Amino acid sequence: MTRAKELLKQRYYKPIKDQPELFVGIELEYPVVNLSGNATDVSLTKQLFVYLLNNFDFHADKFDSDNNPIQLIDQVSGDMILFEVSYNTIEFAFAKASRISEVEERLDTYLSMIQPYLRDHNHELQGWGVNPNWAKNDNRPVKSPRYEMLMDFLELSKAKNDSFFHDYPEYGSFICGSQVQLDVSKTSYLRVLNAFNQIEGPKAVLLANSEFWGSDWDLALSRDVFWENSMHGVFKENAGVFPKAFKNEDDYFSYLSETAIFTAKRGEETYYFEPIRAKDYLTRPYIEARSIQGEVATIVPNEEDFKSHRSYQFQDLTTRGTVEFRSVCTQPFSATFAPAAFHLGLLVNLETLEGILKDAPLFEVFDYDYPRIRRLFSKKKISKTDFKLILPLTEALLTCAEEGLKNRGFEEEVYLAPLQERLAALKARLD
Incomplete structure (x- = not known):
């Protein structure tokens, strides 16, 4: 080796x-949107953090080079509220929880603090995977070494004159995602990586929410292109969907x-x-x-x-003994916890999931080309023929996730309702 x-x-x-207890780690990123359609007022978002610090039970553990607080920690739960790449995006990084409802309760508390303050100034957090006013915003990075380095690195693509790269190296300032981390074991992690890599097409159908407004991209889910056709994707192994199943640990x-x-x-x-x-x-x-x-x-x-x-990659092994699922756009508030519930339900029902995938005809039709499947079903316009191929698998996955959540006994299956409604709407289009 x-x-x-x-x-x-x-x-x-x-x-x-070897035998971890299963916890749920959720990270939610939201664009701060100016309701007038103008640029997000970054002086307002900075002041929001000062307001939270002065009026609620937070302490600041990170500051930018102008001494503005940029990361707050809830002193009771350990949850973090921070700026993600730019001052236009606020991330909630929740401490690990035993069940999704715990995270929902804490998010509701934070939103009750944040949304009224922002709305008093004609702004609010919204449930989009791309900030709708991205083209007008101040997309410079948060003034901290990590984000300044990241933006400088991504901007290396500007000098390359290569059609591989898109024209938006500042994309980290305006795309927003919904990530979930789940504990895996030494015997399960590879099975999890392989299985979840195969369902990126159905996830695109159910969870696309990052149309790139102001562009001509035929994509309802644009976040993949931002990652894969940037400096992060210079080596195709570094971002996106795995092209194959892994045979073993060494592979x-x-x-x-x-x-x-x-x-x-x-x-x-x-x-x-x-x-x-x-x-x-x-x-x-x-x-x-x-x-x-x-x-x-x-x-x-x-x-x-x-x-x-x-x-x-869309399925990442982390340094905390978890797999992080990172291919999902921020969802509308009505579906905030649908991605976490979907992944959690499938994980606890892994053997059934593997059986569904083994028998799914979709993969043979597309020669087991998982990246191609993901991109096809990320489009705004998908043919009826292709929908007919993917919807049975998508429905089976939702049923599998629901069974897994019901077996947990915490009534978390209610969080799947927005995805079931989305599936029903897609099926109706085929009638």
């Missing part, structure tokens, strides 16, 4: 428990070693550079890098840099 694979195993495999970590490293810290300075495959990183005698101040430096790769490794 190469040293790169060993380091990746230490980072992602070692934290996995998976071989694939992971093809992903990218593009940043490193030296002292207090954060550097970025052209992406380098993880497997090749330690063989480089030196790397030409840039700081967020624009200074060019020569750095020598070392093993500690693997601690900053992160890939952007």
Whole structure:
């Protein structure tokens, strides 16, 4: 085994428990929208954090370079409220919970604090996967090394004159997602990665909510293109759908070693550079890098840099012994917890899920090309023929998730109602 694979195993495999207790970790990102249709007032969003800090039970643990609070922690629950990439997006990163209803209750509490304040100033959080006023907004990053580095790195695509790249390297400032992390075991994680990778087409049908307003993209779900046709997608292994099922642990970590490293810290300075495959990183005698101040430096790769490794696949093994599902757009508020419930229900009913996927004719029709299936069903216009192929599988997945949630006994199946309504509407179109 190469040293790169060993380091990746230490980072992602070692934290996995043999028999973990199942917790739910949910992250929700929302655009702050100016109701007049103008740009989001970022001075207002910064002041919102001060208001929360001064009036509720939060403490600030991160500040930007202008000393504005940019990450707040609820002192009771440990939940975090933070700016995600720009001052136009607010993320709720919830501490792990035993059931979804716990997270729902806490989100309702936070929204009761935040929405009235924003609405008093003609703004509000809205349930979209793309900020509707993205073209007017101040899309500069939050003034912190992590986000400034990330934006500088993504902007490397501007100089490449390559049609592979889209024209919006600032996309992190205006796209919003709904992520869920679920605990997996050493015996289940590969099964989970393989199974959930196969359902990205049905998820696109049920959960697309990121039309790119002001563009001519024929996509109801644009977030994939933003990731995959950016610097994050220079190596196709680094972002998106896995092209195949993994045979075993070594197969998976071989694939992971093809992903990218593009940043490193030296002292207090954060550097970025052209992406380098993880497997090749330690063989480089030196790397030409840039700081967020624009200074060019020569750095020598070392093993500690693997601690900053992160890939952007739709099913990611994390450093916390969980799989993070990260391909879903932010949903309307009426469907906020539908993605978490869908993933959770399928995970606890994994054996049934695998049986459904094994017998699904959809995959044979499309030659088991999972990335192609995902992109096809992300479109605004999908033919009746293609809908007829995917809707039976989608319906079976919803039933499987519902059974799994019912077996948990917490009445979490109610969160699937928006997806069942969406499926019923799609089926009606075929009549």
